[in-house]
Amino acid sequence: xxxxxxxxxxxxxxxxxxxxxxxxxxxxxxxxxxxxxxxxxxxxxxxxxxxxxxxxxxxxxxxxxxxxxxxxxxxxxxxxxxxxxxxxxxxxxxxxxxxxxxxxxxxxxxx
Amino acid sequence: xxxxxxxxxxxxxxxxxxxxxxxxxxxxxxxxxxxxxxxxxxxxxxxxxxxxxxxxxxxxxxxxxxxxxxxxxxxxxxxxxxxxxxxxxxxxxxxxxxxxxxxxxxxxxxxxxx
Numbered sequence: 001x002x003x004x005x006x007x008x009x010x011x012x013x014x015x016x017x018x019x020x021x022x023x024x025x026x027x028x029x030x031x032x033x034x035x036x037x038x039x040x041x042x043x044x045x046x047x048x049x050x051x052x053x054x055x056x057x058x059x060x061x062x063x064x065x066x067x068x069x070x071x072x073x074x075x076x077x078x079x080x081x082x083x084x085x086x087x088x089x090x091x092x093x094x095x096x097x098x099x100x101x102x103x104x105x106x107x108x109x110x111x
Numbered sequence: 112x113x114x115x116x117x118x119x120x121x122x123x124x125x126x127x128x129x130x131x132x133x134x135x136x137x138x139x140x141x142x143x144x145x146x147x148x149x150x151x152x153x154x155x156x157x158x159x160x161x162x163x164x165x166x167x168x169x170x171x172x173x174x175x176x177x178x179x180x181x182x183x184x185x186x187x188x189x190x191x192x193x194x195x196x197x198x199x200x201x202x203x204x205x206x207x208x209x210x211x212x213x214x215x216x217x218x219x220x221x222x223x224x225x
Contacts, residue, residue: 004153032211043115044154044201046213089153093210097167099144101153 004092006102013080014110020076021105023090027071034091035064035075038104044089047075080109113137115204115217123223124192132187132220134202140215142166142208143185145177146201148219154201160185161208189222197224 005024013019025033035047048057053068061078077084087104094100116135124130136143142161146154156169160179174190183204189196199221203214 006153034214036216043216043218044203046215049211049213051211091153097159097210098169099156099167099210101146101155103151103153 004090004100004102006088006090006105008105009103010106010108012108012110015080015082017080017109018076018078019080019107020074021088021107023073023075023092023102025071025073025090025092025100026094027069029094029096030068030071030092031095032093033066033068033073034093034099035073036089036091037086038089039086047088075105077107080107082109082111085109115202115215117200117202117217117220119220120218121221121223123225125225126192126194128192128224129188129190130192130222132189132200132202132222133184134187134204134217135184136202136204137215140204140206141183142205143179143183144203144205144208144214145185145187146203147171148199148201149197157187159208166208192224194224197222 033050036044038044050066055066063076066073087106089104091101144159145157148154158177159167163179177187179185199219201219202217205212
């Protein structure tokens with residue numbers, strides 16, 4: 001993988017459902033992996049920055065894991081709420097001082 | 112504390128013209144990065160500045176340039192505008208410009224080139 005790929009592109013879930021999505025990135029020259037939440041008409045908001053293989057981070061009902069050897073990260077949302085509706089972006093940072101974003105996963109949580 | 116601010120909010124320009132976009136970072140942040148986001152894609156990295164020095168540059172033509180001022184605010188300049196430059200331009204700031212730091216994004220400038 002040369003670029004950052006996120007799947008699925010979009011997701012519709014019911015309130016209360018738990019969900020997860022994937023970020024795939026190059027497994028070489030890894031430096032850091034960022035997750036952002038971007039609500040409509042707002043600015044992207046940082047969720048997590050992860051650097052170590054096996055890292056797990058948690059913020060409330062949202063958590064993320066990181067596998068740098070195989071080049072993927074999962075974002076989990078437990079008990080989705082309508083206010084979780086947003087586009088979730090991941091960004092890969094390499095040793096070459098760049099920052100590459102995926103196209104995002106658009107989550108819609110229906111009440 | 113005020114967040115990252117960008118101006119203008121919206122802008123309409125004609126092909127061939129020049130545009131200047133402005134960004135003020137959060138107080139105490141010394142690094143500013145610029146991104147271009149085209150509908151349906153993730154933000155693409157254009158530049159990073161730290162302490163008024165260019166620290167990183169993405170894969171953009173020389174028509175794109177930027178600078179950072181002593182107060183850490185920044186300008187992004189685009190010359191000879193093309194239709195394909197129509198996008199949302201995002202600015203993000205951080206304290207040290209370290210890639211393991213959280214970045215704080217502004218609301219963006221929506222540029223339309225006709």
